[in-house]
Each structure stands twice: as structure tokens, then as C-alpha cells.
Amino acid sequence: MKMLINGKPVKASDGSEIEVINPATHEVTDTVPNATQADIEDALEIAQIGKKIWRNTSVEERVRILTKAARNIEEHKDELGSLLCRELGRPYNQCVDEALSAGANFRAFAEKMKHHMTEILPGKESDLVMVQREPLGVVICVTPFNFPLGLYAFKAAPALAAGNAVIVKPASVTPLASIRMTELLLEAGVPGEALQIVTGSGENVGKILASSPLINAVSLTGSTKVGIETASHAIRNLSRVFLELGGNDPLIILKDADLDLAVSETMMGRMYNAGQVCCASKRMLVHSKIADEYIERLCTAFRQMTLTNPFEENCDMGPLISENAACRVEEQIKHTLKQGAVCLSGGHRFQKSYFEPTILDRVTANMDVAKDMEIFGPVVPVIRFDTEEEAVAIANQTQYGLSAGVITKDYQKGLKLAMQMESGTAVVNGCGDYRTFQTPFGGHKQSGIGTEGLLMTLDEMMLTKCVVLKQIL
Numbered sequence: 001m002k003m004l005i006n007g008k009p010v011k012a013s014d015g016s017e018i019e020v021i022n023p024a025t026h027e028v029t030d031t032v033p034n035a036t037q038a039d040i041e042d043a044l045e046i047a048q049i050g051k052k053i054w055r056n057t058s059v060e061e062r063v064r065i066l067t068k069a070a071r072n073i074e075e076h077k078d079e080l081g082s083l084l085c086r087e088l089g090r091p092y093n094q095c096v097d098e099a100l101s102a103g104a105n106f107r108a109f110a111e112k113m114k115h116h117m118t119e120i121l122p123g124k125e126s127d128l129v130m131v132q133r134e135p136l137g138v139v140i141c142v143t144p145f146n147f148p149l150g151l152y153a154f155k156a157a158p159a160l161a162a163g164n165a166v167i168v169k170p171a172s173v174t175p176l177a178s179i180r181m182t183e184l185l186l187e188a189g190v191p192g193e194a195l196q197i198v199t200g201s202g203e204n205v206g207k208i209l210a211s212s213p214l215i216n217a218v219s220l221t222g223s224t225k226v227g228i229e230t231a232s233h234a235i236r237n238l239s240r241v242f243l244e245l246g247g248n249d250p251l252i253i254l255k256d257a258d259l260d261l262a263v264s265e266t267m268m269g270r271m272y273n274a275g276q277v278c279c280a281s282k283r284m285l286v287h288s289k290i291a292d293e294y295i296e297r298l299c300t301a302f303r304q305m306t307l308t309n310p311f312e313e314n315c316d317m318g319p320l321i322s323e324n325a326a327c328r329v330e331e332q333i334k335h336t337l338k339q340g341a342v343c344l345s346g347g348h349r350f351q352k353s354y355f356e357p358t359i360l361d362r363v364t365a366n367m368d369v370a371k372d373m374e375i376f377g378p379v380v381p382v383i384r385f386d387t388e389e390e391a392v393a394i395a396n397q398t399q400y401g402l403s404a405g406v407i408t409k410d411y412q413k414g415l416k417l418a419m420q421m422e423s424g425t426a427v428v429n430g431c432g433d434y435r436t437f438q439t440p441f442g443g444h445k446q447s448g449i450g451t452e453g454l455l456m457t458l459d460e461m462m463l464t465k466c467v468v469l470k471q472i473l
């Protein structure tokens with residue numbers, strides 16, 4: 001596939017390409033251009049034209065186009081799902097669901113834009129103050145590999161609805177479905193100057209885009225390291241920065257927990273997308289009186305899982321994104337075992353990039369995995385505790401603060417613990433992996449800056465301007 005600059009499919013100016021590998025079969029699925037500095041500069045210049053065209057397009061027309069785009073995306077859900085399945089390795093049906101949720105996001109932000117009103121406030125004496133909202137200008141949307149369409153939509157839908165020109169930079173390992181979704185948006189009528197997609201390595205393309213004085217904001221989802229680096233480039237031009245970053249989220253399972261619920265939430269919260277979810281529950285804090293029973297039930301649930309080609313209907317879990325990613329998880333497990341944990345199930349990769357669902361028992365609060373070592377794979381580290389105070393202290397002893405969960409039959413206690421958790425989301429009787437397009441989603445501490453979702457992002461993608469009408473009354 002090619003990048004889309006100025007509405008046209010283009011190769012890199014020096015012809016260089018990146019191979020997109022199917023992580024389930026290790027075959028080359030396709031190639032995309034490895035954009036050069038000249039290509040990126042082209043896109044940035046075109047975006048200067050795009051921001052004027054799109055901000056001068058009436059709200060009614062923008063809403064009509066984005067609603068049509070939502071329909072287009074939904075009608076092509078199988079094609080998008082299939083591209084996603086091939087590049088990402090997640091079970092096909094879940095990829096189709098992601099395409100549908102991306103479509104829903106475009107529809108929702110278009111609808112919300114209809115109701116985004118200019119306000120008139122009283123001023124001094126006979127004056128009036130008009131509070132107007134204007135687009136920021138050019139917004140760069142940098143997305144990670146794990147939810148390419150969903151996270152594209154969480155950023156680009158509000159940015160476009162607000163009237164900004166957008167340049168999308170997808171992860172170099174999963175660019176294909178994002179390129180196709182861009183084509184569908186352009187076919188619906190978004191001007192090619194106002195929506196472009198540029199492919200290439202983050203270190204090169206991401207850095208050049210974020211550093212440019214021609215942009216007004218960068219919205220990035222990815223690791224904390226890359227987020228901080230990107231912010232340091234963008235801030236030199238005072239470009240706005242919105243960051244959704246890493247996490248090492250706790251799930252606290254209290255003594256009175258319904259263990260069936262605890263196990264099903266662990267399966268959903270840790271095994272979905274082979275554990276490659278920002279807000280996955282990555283540390284299970286389990287009361288010592290029920291820990292053995294929880295582990296036994298979890299082992300039974302693991303034995304019932306089918307790990308196979310993600311296009312197979314019975315596939316519960318596909319591979320990790322790459323052989324490298326699986327090797328990294330293996331190393332992190334070895335490291336944790338060296339620190340004293342015990343592996344009770346799994347622990348190995350197979351067929352290069354698949355990873356066995358894994359349980360690490362006897363993890364203690366001083367180990368790296370109990371603090372800031374984020375494992376992006378299907379690994380359940382179990383940390384036993386005796387008191388709720390101890391559980392909350394361990395939950396909060398991390399640099400991250402994305403999401404958290406607590407399982408208990410006592411809702412009052414659950415609420416109390418949820419309030420004490422240092423995280424952007426806290427779920428009572430569920431894992432922390434809870435996000436709809438309405439929920440405000442954003443991390444505390446080093447998990448991010450800004451909040452995504454229908455409630456907030458449209459405002460974040462606009463400037464506020466006061467127009468004062470003096471002596472008008």
C-alpha cells in the first residue's frame with residue numbers, strides 16, 4: 001500500500017519501503033513507504049492548505065462528510081477487519097469489532113459537533129462577550145500498533161470534526177488498515193489536503209512531525225518513553241501535546257470476591273489482544289486466603305483456551321505482534337523468576353511469536369514487575385496481600401496511573417478502594433480495561449496528559465477565543 005499525501009497514493013521519494021509482516025505466519029503481507037524528510041515536509045506544506053479549506057467548510061458539511069465516512073467504515077468492516085487481523089494477529093471477529101467501533105467514533109463526534117455552540121456571556125455594562133471555538137490548525141495523530149483503527153478514530157474523529165487538518169502516523173508494524181480507513185474517509189469527502197497518512201519509523205517520521213513548527217498539536221498513544229520524547233520536541237514550538245501512555249495496572253481481588261468473576265475479569269483484562277492492551281490488568285493483587293483457589297481456577301481457564309491462526313473461528317488468542325515482542329516477554333519472565341517468582345503455568349513462546357498464557361506466583365512488592373516493568377503479553381503476576389492498606393500501597397507504588405480494578409462483594413469497600421487508587425479509571429467488580437467512546441479516558445502520573453473520549457476531546461482539539469462586542473446593548 002502507499003501513503004496518502006494530498007489525496008494521492010504516493011511512494012517514498014527515495015523508493016524505500018518497510019515490510020509489514022503477518023505475525024501469525026511470518027509472511028510479508030505487504031509493504032508501505034518509508035517516508036523521507038522531503039515526503040514529510042510535503043505533507044506538512046499540504047496540511048497548511050488543508051487547515052484553511054477544512055476550517056472554512058461549514059459545520060453542517062463537515063458533519064455530513066464524517067457521518068458518511070462512518071457509514072463507509074462500517075460497510076467495509078470485513079475488509080478492514082481482515083487487514084487488521086493479518087497485520088496485528090488478533091482474532092478476526094475482534095478486528096471487525098474494532099473497525100465498527102472506529103466508525104461509531106466518527107459518527108459520535110460528528111453528532112457532538114452539531115451541538116457545539118458559540119456562547120454569549122454578559123460583559124461589562126453594555127458589552128457582550130462571544131465565546132467562540134476555533135480549530136487548532138494541524139494535528140498530528142501518532143498511533144501504536146495494538147489498536148490501530150480504534151485509536152486512529154479516538155484522535156482523528158474529534159480533530160476533524162473540530163475543523164483541523166490531520167496527519168496520521170500509524171505504527172510501522174500495523175499501517176495497512178489505517179491506510180485503508182484513510183481512503184474511506186477521503187472517499188466520503190474529507191479533502192485530501194485535510195487528511196493525510198504518512199508511514200515510516202517512529203524515530204524518523206514521528207520525530208520530524210512532532211518537531212515541526214508547522215503543526216499545532218500532537219496526539220500520541222504509545223509508550224511513556226516515546227511520549228516524553230515526543231513532548232520534548234513539540235514543546236519547543238509550544239505545540240499542544242496529548243499523550244495516552246503505558247501502564248502497569250493493578251487488579252485487587254479481595255477475600256470476599258466472587259472467584260468466578262475474578263477469573264473471567266482476569267481472562268478479559270489480561271488475555272484480550274494477547275495482553276497487548278495499555279489498560280490491561282498487569283498486576284493481580286490477591287488476598288492470600290483465596291490466592292491458591294484463584295490460581296487453580298485460572299489454570300483451568302487457561303487450559304480451555306485455543307491459540308491458533310487468528311482467522312480461525314475458534315481462535316481465542318493469536319500471536320504477539322512480532323517475534324521480538326515475544327522474546328522481550330520471555331526475558332521479562334526470566335528476570336522475574338530470577339528475582340524469586342515461581343512460574344506455575346506457561347512461560348514460553350512458540351512458533352516464534354505466540355506466547356503461552358502464563359501465571360507467575362510468589363511475586364513480591366519489591367520486584368520490578370510489581371512496580372514499573374510493563375509486560376505487554378499474556379502474563380498474570382500474582383502478588384499476595386493480607387490487608388487492604390497493603391494492597392492499595394502496592395497498587396499505587398508505580399510511576400504509572402492508567403486504570404485499576406477491584407473485585408469484592410462489598411460495594412462500599414470497593415468504592416472506597418477505587419477512590420484510593422491513583423489512576424485515571426477505577427472499576428469496581430471488573431478489570432481496569434473499560435473504555436467506551438463516551439468514557440473520559442486518560443492516565444494519571446506517567447500514563448499520560450489529556451483525556452480522550454466524547455466528553456472532552458472535541459474541546460481539547462479547539463482554541464477558545466473571546467470576541468468582545470463593546471457598547472452593543
Ligand SMILES: NC(=O)c1ccc[n+]([C@@H]2O[C@H](COP(=O)([O-])OP(=O)(O)OC[C@H]3O[C@@H](n4cnc5c(N)ncnc54)[C@H](O)[C@@H]3O)[C@@H](O)[C@H]2O)c1
Pocket residue numbers: 142143144145146147169170171172200201202203204205206207210220221222223224226227229230244245246247277278279374376402443447448
Ligand atoms: N494509554 C493508552 O491509551 C495506550 C493505548 C495503547 C498503547 N499504549 C502504550 O503503548 C505501548 C505499546 O505500543 P507501541 O509499542 O506501538 O508504542 P511505541 O511508543 O513504540 O510507539 C507508538 C507510536 O509512536 C511512534 N514512535 C516511536 N518512536 C517515536 C519517536 N521517537 N518519536 C515520535 N514517534 C515515535 C511509533 O512509530 C508508533 O506510531 C505500551 O506501552 C502501551 O501501554 C497506551
Ligand SMILES: O=C[C@H](O)CS(=O)(=O)O
Pocket residue numbers: 146147150151276277278279435
Ligand atoms: O491499548 C489501550 C487502548 O486504549 C485500548 S482501547 O482501544 O482504547 O480499547
